[in-house]
Amino acid sequence: MGETKPPDEGHPRSELSRRLRHAMTEKDLSQSTLAARAGISKAAVNNALNPKKGAPTPHTLGMLAKALGVTGESLHTLRSLRDRADTRTRQHSPQLHGYLDAAARAVRQHPFPGMLPGATPPLADVYVGQRLRELPSGAATSAAAEMLLWGMGNCVVESDPGGGKSTLLRTSAAKAISHLLEGRTKSVPLLVSAADLAGRSLLPEAISASVSAELSEVGLLETLPAELIRTEPYPGARWLLLVDGLDEITDPASRRRVLSKLTASADKGPFRFIVATRQLPDEEFGALDRTVVRYELQPFASRDLRQLAARWFSGLGVPDPEHAAAAFHAALARAHLDDLAHNPLMATMLCQLYAAAPGQALPTGRTEIYQRFLDLLHERQHTAGNSGIRTQTRQALERHGARALALAESMLDHLPALISHLAVERHRGGDRPTMNVLMSQPAAGCPEGIPRTVWADFLTDSLRRSGLLSLRRGELTFLHQTLLEYCAACHTEARAQLLRTIFDKGWGRPWPWTRRIWTPPGGSLRSLWRDHDDSSYLGFLLDLEAENGPDVARNLCRLATHGGLEGAAFIAEQARMGTLISEQTLQAARSTLTSLARDPRANNVHRSVAVKTLVQWGDRRALSAAAAVIADPDVDEIPGRAQALIMVSVGDADALAALAQDPTAPAFARAGAAAALSVANDRRAGATLASVIRDPVNNEAAREFAAHMLDRHRSKRSSRKKTNRARKPPRE
Known part of the structure; x- marks a missing residue:
């Protein structure tokens, strides 16, 4: 058989090979040395340089470019040549190809604010993956980005303000494009703002207008037509709609309209969707099909935070990034910012503040972080010299x-x-x-x-x-x-007017601006939620106004003591977000929640909400409060008397296991704790449930409940194994 004929001179594959060889010559590198520097095999380097071979994968090209020091427009040219040379993308229409090229450039940009001028690392260089927790059960899952990409269903991802939703969607879009060009998936990502879908336009027209306008600034030369979006991107493929900022639509009816559009399109068209939002009332998701899974995006773990810091310091040119990350971690502990820094946006801002002034003490709370960060931006904007x-x-x-x-x-x-x-x-x-x-x-x-x-x-x-x-x-x-x-x-007049309105309310009445923590099936806690979540904004208001006198602190303490569930839950949420709350107020809120959870005369739904609030707050009294709820025989109307302890499954699994095996504990508390282990996918769940069933001391109802949960546990394990096999990505 004759040797494969190389592409013609000027063909994208030949030009790609020529440019790579030219870069090697300029660096005076051999193929072996280049392979070592790039961290890939010699065969991969040889194939990339050989115009007779197929185009290198985007990952291989990226490693080669990094080793060769190719950046900026030259790197973009290499990527464009690779895409045009890849036979796997020939089935893409010119319009789709142009869209993918522009989208790939757009999603490399970091979505977080205030990146300091001249020092903006690419998103991929600083991104650290987070984990997802399935709602409402609390079951932990695999790494977020991979799970979302390889999953087949529609889903909603929720998190606190600055929790990493936008970063997750951008990273997912970048990986989807890379996998598409490598032939590993047939999902074509479309990253859009939810606000762009809220109008009366048909979904394909709204997506076309949003994507085309958004990408025009990064070189999209031709509109992605609505007619193309109505059908499969190419045979056997479908669109992956990544919808960001649902909560930024202020009108609840408009939010529901967006969800209805997405649901109808996923049912009838070649679409799959992932929606990112802050937490919203459960009833707003009523327009979604029951198969849609809701996830909560988890904060960084400690190891993730240190890894993020090292990557940011490397991108910002800080000497010895690993050592700086360790010093930064110690500085966070001294400033009592350990918990707050696990929020991705807070971590990003704190990394930049520390890099700008390593010897300066870090801020003391969320609002001061924003104050200092904006001061830093203002200083950079007004620098002396021609660039000022x-x-x-x-x-x-x-x-x-x-x-x-x-x-x-x-x-x-x-x-x-x-x-x-x-x-x-x-x-x-x-x-x-x-x-x-x-x-x-x-x-x-x-x-x-x-x-x-x-x-x-x-x-x-x-x-x-x-x-x-x-x-x-x-x-x-x-x-x-x-x-x-x-x-x-920061608008002084507006701040004073709103706070007067808030603190003029009687503490005994429901607070319409307080966040709902949990709504049970068939129940409603509308009084704990206003139409649009302003808890983050209110936190800034409270901190800024507290600087003007003690009135805010006194009123917050009154709220924690006399405001019931609504007031205490509001204090707990503000504390979690990093609003500065006095220790006296925090203790009052914890006592209110604990007393409510343990009070058999209180509303059962409110008792469970109090438990969940303590769990989210990380309070040590959550487990005992939950046990009190479970041990109460009058809590039957809550779906499953184990509900309160199931919510604790996000907490201390060892404590749950100890409670389940404690022969002196109430029977339903033991069964509930064992059920919580199952929900948390703890390896001890099956044996613990079985021990509850076998113990003759436990009453018949508790044993029947444990048997029911054991059946569900075994069924879930079997289903999860099948799902994991189905989600396993194909080999390259």
Whole structure:
């Protein structure tokens, strides 16, 4: 058989090989040395350099480029040549190919706010995976990104503010594109904002408009047509809709409309969806099919946090990143930020603050982290020299005269206040164009003698350089919802007005702005939830107003003591988010929750919510409070008397096992603890349930319940094994 003919000169495969060889020559590297530096085999290097061979995988090309020092536009050219040369992507239409090329560039960017100028590591360089927990059972799963990509069903991912939802979706999109080009999957990702789907447009049209506008800034030259989205991307493939920010839609009816659209499209079209959101009322998910799985994205574990810090410090050029990460971890402990730093957004901001001033003490809470971070951004924006905004403003506007320049300088002085005004407008649901909002303010009105377009460009550039906003579809938007909330809370007049409204409420009445922790099937706790979750915004308000006097602290303590479940749950949530709460108030809230959980006269639903709140708070009294609920024979109306202890399954498994095996404990408490081990997928669950069944001291009802849970446990184990085999990715 004759030798395979190499592609023609100028063919993408030949050009890719030529460029790689040229880079090797410039670095004076042999194939063996390049293979060692790239961490791949010699055969992989030889194949990549041989134009007769198939195109290297994106992973192989990435390792080669890193070893050769190829970055920027040159790296983009290599990737484009690889994609065009890969025979596995020939079935893609030109429009789809153009979309994938632009999307791959877009998802490499980090979605978190305020990346310091000139020091923005690619997302892949600093990303650390998180874990998912299935709701409402509490069962832990495998690594989030892989599980979501290889799973076949639709799902919703929930987390606290800054919990890593956007990063997870971007990473999932990047991996899906890579797997698609390698022939390992037939899912084509479409990353869209939920707000873009909330209108009355048909879903394909809404997706087309959103994706095309979003990617135009990264080189998409041709609109991804709605007609292509209506059908399979190519034979045997389907679209993977990655929908971010459902909670950022302020109207509950609009949120439900988005979910209804997605559900109907997944039923009838070639779609699968993953929706990311903060926690929302359970009833809002009623539009979803029962097969849709809900997950909670878990905070970083300690080892993940240290790994993230080392990656960020490496990307920011900090000497000896591993040593710096260890010192950073110690600094977190000294500042009592250990728990708060497990939130991905908090960790990202803290890493940058530490890198900028390693010798400086870290902030003391969430609000101070934002204050210090925004101060750092402001300092970088107003740096001296030609790159500073003051110098560039003079260069851009001095031709319009001294008065115009003086007004521009004044606008820059008022920029933080103007951003706060814009944030208040957006937080209240206003959708006026940004330039109209700002130019209506005296400090940002267009001066005489300057064309409105020139002034608008100046305002736009100033806002973008603040590190807080970016241009999206021709409109300036805040880079993260919590940035919007913090800036809105900084608006002194709006803050004072809202807090007067809050603290004028009687503590005995329901608090409509308090988050619902859990709603049982068939039950409702609407009084614990308002239409739009403002707990994060309220946390900033409370911290900022507390600086002006003791009134906030006194009122919060009253709320923890006399506000019942709603008040204590609100205090617990604020503490988890990093709002500064006095120890006296924290102890009062814990006592209120514990007393409520143990009170047999209290509403059974509220008792279970109190237990769950203690669990989420990590309070040591959660287990004993849950046992009190389980031991009460009047708790039958809660689905399964083990409900309270099942919720504890996210906590101490050893304590659960000890309770289940304690012969002095109430029978239902033992059965519930064993059931909780099953829900947590603990290896001791089966044997523990069996021991409860065998113990003649336990009453018949408890033994029957344990037998029922043992059957479910065995069935679940069998099903999980089958699912894991089905989800196992194909070999390359």
